[in-house]
Amino acid sequence: MGRIWTMTAADLKQRIRDRSVIIFAIVVPLALMGILNLIIGGAEEGTELGDMTVAASVPQGDASADGVLSALEGIEGLSITVNQVDEDRARADARDGTATVGLLIPEGFGAGLSSGEGCDVTVIEGDGAGLEGQVLTSVLTGIVDRFAAATVATQAAGALGVPAADLQDIAQDVTTAAPSISLTDGQASDEQLSDSGALVAGQAGLFLLFTVGFGVLSLNAERDQGTLPRLLSMPMRPSAVLISKGLVSFLLGIVATTILLVAGGLMFDVNFGSLPAVALLVLSVVTAATSLMFVIARVAKTAEQANIAQSIIAVTLGVAGGAFFPLAASGLLGRLLDLNPVAAFIRGLGITSGGGGVADIAGPVLIMFGFAVVVGVISRLVPDRGTSL
């Protein structure tokens, strides 16, 4: 074991000295994260809603109509200004863009609600209303629906013989009562990382597949520079050389992935959650990625072949795993995508960032270790064209 550590330490020293690892395993992915985040961040900024204006025509002295306007102005998170105007002005403002939308509440709105007869409310969306117009229309629809529900309730109450004086109170209760049914985020929702979080996790997973390739490249470098025969003439088993290269890949993978997650998290304000759970995920994905190195080392005869094989595998697994954007598929393809270690890594980080612990990431961890075992077995079965170790 001492000789394996000696070879590993010397290899790491050389990789650090020639700066190749630092550049390709840390600097490049961080730079790519920055660029992609600017793109994604720009898109997110474009969806931010601006101030909205409603040109509302409401009947004088109608408490229910006033209630609609109050509900509109009271919506949290949206900046809505209501200007009360006459009907023609409301139509004109909506058309010329002075208002985001025009709202026309007819005479007898409150009475219609009280009597259960109902009435039509008109929303006018101008050509330039954009996303704000659509949002405002949707919000108004929601409010009006609640008032419509009040109409149905008062109709039912009237049919049951409730005194007319009480119908007003029933309508008021329906329009203002808190919902008795609420939505709670389920596990699937928890597993979704934020855009920035998915970006950091995906890029860390993708570049890990390149980083572990340094072990194979190092093995090819030994062959090219003539040191492999000398290593094989040392008093140790030939497999010690291959194991040390695997160890180089593994350690570089652990360090690079940790740095990318920490630096990416700080740069883009992402919290991946439980440290032990994240550490287990990193350990798992690096083990899975390192196992690929042994296959490449067996099949690639030259450094060029190793580079090509490594790039194909990294890009395929990275893209299929959701390094750039999430992929969804059903059936057999969907199951295969789930077995991708990069996908499992991103999924695991989604769970930890949603508050999950070590016990919650058993699925992704098992997938990654299972991947490593299967690939490890394959590496012993494929014909050895490269190492003869």
Add this chain to the structure above:
Amino acid sequence: MAGDEDQVGDTRGAVDDVLVVDGLSRRFGELRAVDEVSFRIAPGETYGLLGPNGAGKTTTISMVAGLIRADAGTVRVAGQRMSPSHPQPKRHIGLVPQDLAIYPELSARENLVFFGRLQGMGGADLKGRVQEVLELIGLADRAKDKSKNFSGGMKRRLNIGIGLLHEPHLLILDEPTVGVDPQSRNSILESVERLSTAGMAVLYTTHYMEEAERLCDRIGIIDTGRIQAEGTRDELIRLTGGVDQIRLAGTGDLTHAIESLRELPAVEQVDHDGLALRLTVHGAPTAVAEIVTRATGAGMSLADVEITRPDLESVFLQLTGKALRD
């Protein structure tokens, strides 16, 4: 190995031999790269494998050093059977591959320390030995410099130094002077001579005839994977019937001189060639003094004496039908 009739001068017992190679064979697909090669090397002996590129030298060395498995035959180093999967016998060998087997990003000292540790050395022993080797190869003052900044000759010296570090019983040098400038080449050859004198067994492959003649106590001429002939330089030349020639140029009583010279046992034949005599001789370096004395004593006034000896190049040509550098 070639037929027994080609074996010359190998009558030593196996007990003292550092290396015993017996019936070694290796195929690569249809190519029989090494075919029943056998030879032995004693302590302090330098054995040369002389042959052109592709003759099977490096494949033979790869099996001797335990890099690849032999299809047939055995290799014993210091009495232990060599195999790629057996670490123990490898402690006895120091391999200097044909390619520069050094790490360019590491300094000379770091390279030596790295390979020393892989040889199982450590602590003060390793530190002291590294310093000794640095001085031996003339790199003590450049010990901290990265080897990528060294000249070709310095890299070659470091390459050899790594092979010597653990003081192996057998040093294997695979064409160590390829691409080296004359000064560094001479330095390398001197180092090998010193190591041999110090008692180290050396297996030396080359396709440079003059290196083999200078360094090697015995030479195996290898071609198409087979040892074509083996022995000392003189034995090989005798094996192929090669004889020395001495040309005596001068005036005086040449006829009397011819008669007198023909009486010498070392002289096989004397021909009159204008103003000179051409003698066919066995062992010219030892016989030349008596030949000169006889010629002048018979009344010949000598103006010039020229000795021509057959070399390994001519031996190789005769054995294989092709030149050494083909």
